[in-house]
Amino acid sequence: TLGDRQGRPDTVVEIAGVRIGGDEPPVLIAGPCSVESRDQIFESARAVREAGGLMLRGGCFKPRTLPYDFQGLGFEGLAMMHEAGRQNGLPIVTEVVHPKDVEAIAREADVLQIGARNMQNFELLKEVGKSHAAVLLKRGMSSSIDEWLAAAEYVLAGGNERVILCERGIRTFETATRNTLDLSSVVVARERTHLPVIVDPSHAAGLRRWVPALAKAAIAAGAHGLIVEAHPDPDHALSDGPQSLTWDQLNELAREIGVAPAVA
Numbered sequence: 001t002l003g004d005r006q007g008r009p010d011t012v013v014e015i016a017g018v019r020i021g022g023d024e025p026p027v028l029i030a031g032p033c034s035v036e037s038r039d040q041i042f043e044s045a046r047a048v049r050e051a052g053g054l055m056l057r058g059g060c061f062k063p064r065t066l067p068y069d070f071q072g073l074g075f076e077g078l079a080m081m082h083e084a085g086r087q088n089g090l091p092i093v094t095e096v097v098h099p100k101d102v103e104a105i106a107r108e109a110d111v112l113q114i115g116a117r118n119m120q121n122f123e124l125l126k127e128v129g130k131s132h133a134a135v136l137l138k139r140g141m142s143s144s145i146d147e148w149l150a151a152a153e154y155v156l157a158g159g160n161e162r163v164i165l166c167e168r169g170i171r172t173f174e175t176a177t178r179n180t181l182d183l184s185s186v187v188v189a190r191e192r193t194h195l196p197v198i199v200d201p202s203h204a205a206g207l208r209r210w211v212p213a214l215a216k217a218a219i220a221a222g223a224h225g226l227i228v229e230a231h232p233d234p235d236h237a238l239s240d241g242p243q244s245l246t247w248d249q250l251n252e253l254a255r256e257i258g259v260a261p262a263v264a
């Protein structure tokens with residue numbers, strides 16, 4: 001299959017000048033769980049750039065457990081994030097939840113995120129497979145590594161070669177963390193495929209004070225990058241506040257993993 005290692009060298013995925021995979025230095029992607037307002041996403045973009053982040057994340061179409069929870073600002077939020085990213089030289093990563101929206105979102109987003117809940121939404125995978133935008137494929141919370149790689153194959157088979165795998169924690173008997181970060185999957189996926197593999201420590205930890213250790217462990221395990229939630233005011237975030245880093249914490253993490261810009 002297209003994703004299989006089969007002796008192939010690591011694929012480096014390039015996104016508007018940002019290179020992820022192979023021997024490239026780890027890439028930090030950061031930003032809020034959800035785009036909430038113009039001010040919020042512009043402040044986030046500036047802070048992510050200043051920390052040394054190379055891409056901006058933010059959800060506009062949110063897959064929430066309850067229908068009463070904030071569902072995202074949709075295309076209005078996407079337009080704001082597009083502008084915030086451009087103003088700060090950061091390509092943007094945003095989730096797509098419906099096949100019908102793929103084309104329109106790909107006009108403004110550099111990377112289409114397939115969320116854990118949609119990892120086996122095959123019609124969605126086929127649609128992003130036809131897109132010119134890169135794809136960040138989260139591992140489903142109850143999916144095996146085989147199923148994750150098979151999902152990636154749907155995108156590759158559609159002709160889209162720019163696929164990035166993302167481990168974000170899985171469901172186990174353990175309930176102390178939000179999800180159990182399976183760092184073995186980074187090691188296994190890197191051996192079995194040539195695709196870049198990154199880690200989302202935020203949705204695994206569930207609590208911001210646990211994020212830095214998991215992030216550093218991910219890099220040590222061979223992750224090609226991190227996607228981390230951070231927010232101007234985490235305690236008042238409309239989604240995933242408890243796991244969102246403050247800018248101070250994001251800056252410190254960036255220093256610890258060696259991606260912070262040198263200070264004069």
Ligand code: PEP
Pocket residue numbers: 033059063114115116117138168200203
């Ligand atoms: C997110 O990135 O905010 C998100 C919903 O992630 P996941 O699909 O991994 O739960």
Ligand code: MN
Pocket residue numbers: 033034203229239240
């Ligand atoms: Mn989130």
